[in-house]
Amino acid sequence: MGEVQFLSLKQLANLWSTEPESLRLWDLRSPLEFERCRIAGAKSATLQELQEALRLDPHTDRLQVVIAQQPEQLADQLRNLDPRLVVLRGDLQDWCREGWVTVQHGRADLSSARAGREPREEMMRSRNLVLHQLFEHESSTYTYLVADQQTGEAVLIDPVLETVDRDLKLIDELGLKLLYVLDTHVHADHVTGAGVIRERMASSAVKTAVSERAEVPCCDLRLSDGQQLQIGSHNLTALATPGHTDACMSFLLKTADGDLMVFTGDALLIRGTGRTDFQGGSSENLYQSITQRLFALPDETIVLPGHDYRGQTSSTIGMEKKYNPRVGGGRSLEDFTKLMSELRLAYPKKIHEALPANMKCGLRRDGRVFHPQTVNAIPEITCEDLHRALSESKTKGVRLIDVRRPDEFTGELGHIAGSSLVTLGPDLEQWLTRADRSEEIVFICRSGGRSGQATLMAKEKGFQFAVNMQGGMLRWNELKLTSPKLV
Ligand SMILES: [Fe+2]
Numbered sequence: 138m139g140e141v142q143f144l145s146l147k148q149l150a151n152l153w154s155t156e157p158e159s160l161r162l163w164d165l166r167s168p169l170e171f172e173r174c175r176i177a178g179a180k181s182a183t184l185q186e187l188q189e190a191l192r193l194d195p196h197t198d199r200l201q202v203v204i205a206q207q208p209e210q211l212a213d214q215l216r217n218l219d220p221r222l223v224v225l226r227g228d229l230q231d232w233c234r235e236g237w238v239t240v241q242h243g244r245a246d247l248s249s250a251r252a253g254r255e256p257r258e259e260m261m262r263s264r265n266l267v268l269h270q271l272f273e274h275e276s277s278t279y280t281y282l283v284a285d286q287q288t289g290e291a292v293l294i295d296p297v298l299e300t301v302d303r304d305l306k307l308i309d310e311l312g313l314k315l316l317y318v319l320d321t322h323v324h325a326d327h328v329t330g331a332g333v334i335r336e337r338m339a340s341s342a343v344k345t346a347v348s349e350r351a352e353v354p355c356c357d358l359r360l361s362d363g364q365q366l367q368i369g370s371h372n373l374t375a376l377a378t379p380g381h382t383d384a385c386m387s388f389l390l391k392t393a394d395g396d397l398m399v400f401t402g403d404a405l406l407i408r409g410t411g412r413t414d415f416q417g418g419s420s421e422n423l424y425q426s427i428t429q430r431l432f433a434l435p436d437e438t439i440v441l442p443g444h445d446y447r448g449q450t451s452s453t454i455g456m457e458k459k460y461n462p463r464v465g466g467g468r469s470l471e472d473f474t475k476l477m478s479e480l481r482l483a484y485p486k487k488i489h490e491a492l493p494a495n496m497k498c499g500l501r502r503d504g505r506v507f508h509p510q511t512v513n514a515i516p517e518i519t520c521e522d523l524h525r526a527l528s529e530s531k532t533k534g535v536r537l538i539d540v541r542r543p544d545e546f547t548g549e550l551g552h553i554a555g556s557s558l559v560t561l562g563p564d565l566e567q568w569l570t571r572a573d574r575s576e577e578i579v580f581i582c583r584s585g586g587r588s589g590q591a592t593l594m595a596k597e598k599g600f601q602f603a604v605n606m607q608g609g610m611l612r613w614n615e616l617k618l619t620s621p622k623l624v
Pocket of ligand 1: 411
């Protein structure tokens with residue numbers, strides 16, 4: 138060991154753009170300085186915290202880059218500390234001014250994507266842009282929430298029915314105003330959440346939209362090629378990219394900063410493409426859509442697909458042009474159509490349910506009130522869901538079955554107005570033999586355990602629409618959902 142090595146800003150920028158994984162950045166400046174301008178990925182720490190981290194992690198050979206207010210003065214203290222240490226020399230403000238990979242005033246910039254590398258999560262935010270990539274695991278679908286941070290105006294792209302609650306909760310927590318729910322196409326593998334969201338947010342006049350070529354009568358906007366939507370200071374353009382289906386659209390987002398992102402639905406996937414064997418699909422059209430339309434976008438455009446089955450989250454047009462095994466590397470139309478014709482994929486599991494439902498914006502007009510989330514194989518709704526449905530008088534035809542003991546039913550937690558007592562055990566077993574299997578049933582108990590068991594029993598006996606109320610009467614009381622509870 139000996140003298141401390143110094144690194145210039147330029148050297149760090151080079152390393153950062155080529156081998157970011159080989160670096161660990163420690164920012165020893167004051168939290169205020171750190172907040173003002175920092176390098177994306179740097180950790181704010183004290184000298185003691187740095188020493189402790191090095192002691193605990195002696196085996197990594199990553200370069201430990203120290204950022205300090207007065208690096209020369211710190212050199213003495215860092216000498217002999219660790220051979221992996223280097224100290225950054227130069228004013229970090231220069232780094233921020235140069236617009237390298239920085240976070241400045243909460244803004245993450247996209248320079249690494251411009252350099253052709255995979256964007257990282259922290260780079261998914263341009264100034265004033267809120268972008269959440271949400272995942273539904275059963276169909277491996279990505280739903281995107283895009284918003285203008287300042288105005289709060291938001292758009293949701295490709296929501297899935299089963300995860301509507303999650304999406305609406307996030308929108309609520311972020312204080313956003315949802316303007317549009319867009320579907321990139323009529324999906325065959327999942328039911329869209331668009332219609333349910335519009336119903337649930339009736340007061341906010343959210344509009345659902347899909348391509349005009351999809352001929353979905355219930356949607357509010359029929360998008361034509363080139364149509365633009367304004368999301369606060371960001372601009373979204375609908376691009377017709379048929380091929381996976383004849384009505385597929387991609388959505389090109391140009392942020393207020395001029396950064397480009399394209400939501401490609403099932404046209405262009407990361408190192409793949411959508412299939413072309415149903416719903417008016419055409420390999421020729423898909424090839425044209427990708428190579429003529431999407432690949433015509435600047436190389437640094439970030440690609441955000443509708444699905445991924447291998448854990449990848451984003452790519453760039455440049456990367457797909459180069460590495461996409463189906464359409465990249467200059468593959469010909471003949472190669473592509475031959476490859477697609479030989480895929481012989483099984484039909485999506487949900488196709489018979491999803492297509493008719495999606496032609497109705499995902500609203501299965503089967504009189505169903507609740508759209509439960511499945512937790513450990515049990516379909517569940519929240520107390521708030523039930524309370525909302527009761528308050529809006531939407532529970533006509535829904536059975537509320539309380540499976541506690543009689544003394545609990547009339548005890549201190551009370552019970553929900555209109556619920557019937559059918560105690561778990563022989564009473565419930567008996568009841569299930571004679572009840573209507575097509576009815577929607579909400580099972581309720583003290584904390585959600587027994588009603589969960591009841592829901593499973595009912596499901597096994599063919600009750601398709603049995604759901605469990607999460608948290609039971611304990612949660613109901615905790616939330617002070619006093620009306621319309623009977624006491
Ligand atoms: Fe699809």
